[in-house]
Amino acid sequence: MATILVVGEQAHGQLKKATLNALTAAQQLAQKNGGQIHGVVVGGAGEELAQFVQNVHFVQNAQFEHALAETHAAAVAEAAKKIGATDVVIAATAYGKDIAPRVAAKLGAGIASDVLAVVSANQFKRAMWAGNAIATVEVTTPVKVITVRTTEFPVAQKAGSPGQAQQLEVAAPQAKTKFLEFNEVKSARPELTEASVVVSGGRGTKGDFKPIEQLADVLGAAVGASRAVVDAGWQPNDLQVGQTGKVVAPKLYIAAGISGAIQHLAGMKGSKTIVAINKDPEAPIFQVADYGLVADLFKALPELSEEVKKLK
């Protein structure tokens, strides 16, 4: 009988939403392999995860305060061994990508990363070549680790009755890594990967993001950026949308002054409706856009903001 361990992610003791996307993937897997789902979360939020999963194990002591891959992977692997997990499911966030392979190595498991779909008990779909091909991969080991692309799995709902959170005692390994500092990028806007509307700017902004931000605020949207913008230091790194940045799939994605390099498209072409605004009618972004407008973004975006305001 399969036992699936879904790994929670938390910050400041609060469960991150990505965990609930991973839980949906775990539920889909349980449908394929008849498995039972357990949860584990390291550093806090055990009770919160138990709102969604019946059996939750949490690891909480000072040695696990910072999300070091060495210690957190060790704790997750311990939990997996304790419950005899056959599958470990983690969201493919920066945290999940950091720890999941180490968990796999500890368990002698094969790992399928950034999974888009659960095909069967041991086969998964994932993107390769910047999304230019979709591969079905088979994990051949008795224990499997998968990380899942959060935009491909909806958020799981709360369980009918809350489950139980039990503390798991794990001796932290002597870490060879020391946490020094975290510089948070604060924003009043929704988080890029969670927003239902995203307004992104590219090289065409020449670094002036005022019209992008103004439209984003009218729409209650998150702000995104192309690689060129981030490389130039015009916007912080964590706003980058693309295969090498964040993968987003909002209801509405507006790309302004973005030419549409393959690697950018790989990060947003799963969006439901795509709008492209660009001065260059030949820009590749128009090939994936549902609605294309050939225009100067400095003129079109303020107009768009005004028109949308009128609707509201």
Next chain:
Amino acid sequence: MKILVTVKRVEDYESKIKVKPDNTWIVTEGVNYRANPFDEIAVEEALRLRDANMPSEVVAVSIGSGTAQAEIRSALAMGADRGILVKHDGFLDSDAVARILVKVVEKEKPDLILMGKQAVDVDDNVCGQLLAEYLGYGQATFASKKESLESAEEKAKKPGLKLGADKKTMQVVREVDGGVETLELQLPAVVTVDLRLNIPRYASLPNIMKAKKKPIEEIAPGVDVSPKVKVVKVEAPPARAAGVKVPDVATLVQKLHDEAKVV
């Protein structure tokens, strides 16, 4: 210090990637190959660290058939000191690659292993972390720096990774969700690099000539390379239906409101 840096031979991201009609892999005929762009950033960082901390050595390693010599040569032309080619024909999963690299590390005993965060062919982003765990080393994934790629530090080609005064530790800035984190790693360690760590140099003609004389050692994998993860099918991604051009903002808003119902 001794730095081991990986260079994987991958399809050029500017080549058109097409899926084979039998859905077993992609079409490789007529595709250009090059070093994985993230690995080039790793090579650049290795060279900067070496030059700032002499005496040091940079060893470039690739795993593949004889053709991967070309990618090792390109790392040597950038300035790496010597190369190692682990000869293997055919597909390897990331786990096999990590276990092969364990053997190379045991042989070379580097102070630092620098790798791209992912190879742009299979886009796995797991190999460096597997290697670190198998070796029992600390790791820093998504290595970056606080200064932008247009900063004075970048123009002066300063390393973004900071070697400690005792040369036994290294400070690494990482791009994580919601901000940047700084870690201190005890060496030896594995660092996988992200886009904004540096801008890799181009090889100069004299250095390309010099690289031809640098040694490349060929070795066998030395491990069981049977995969834990097999690729069973490769398909083209679902195509998006062609969209329409709209003449002005008013039409756009009307369509978003009435047709797409998103505003």
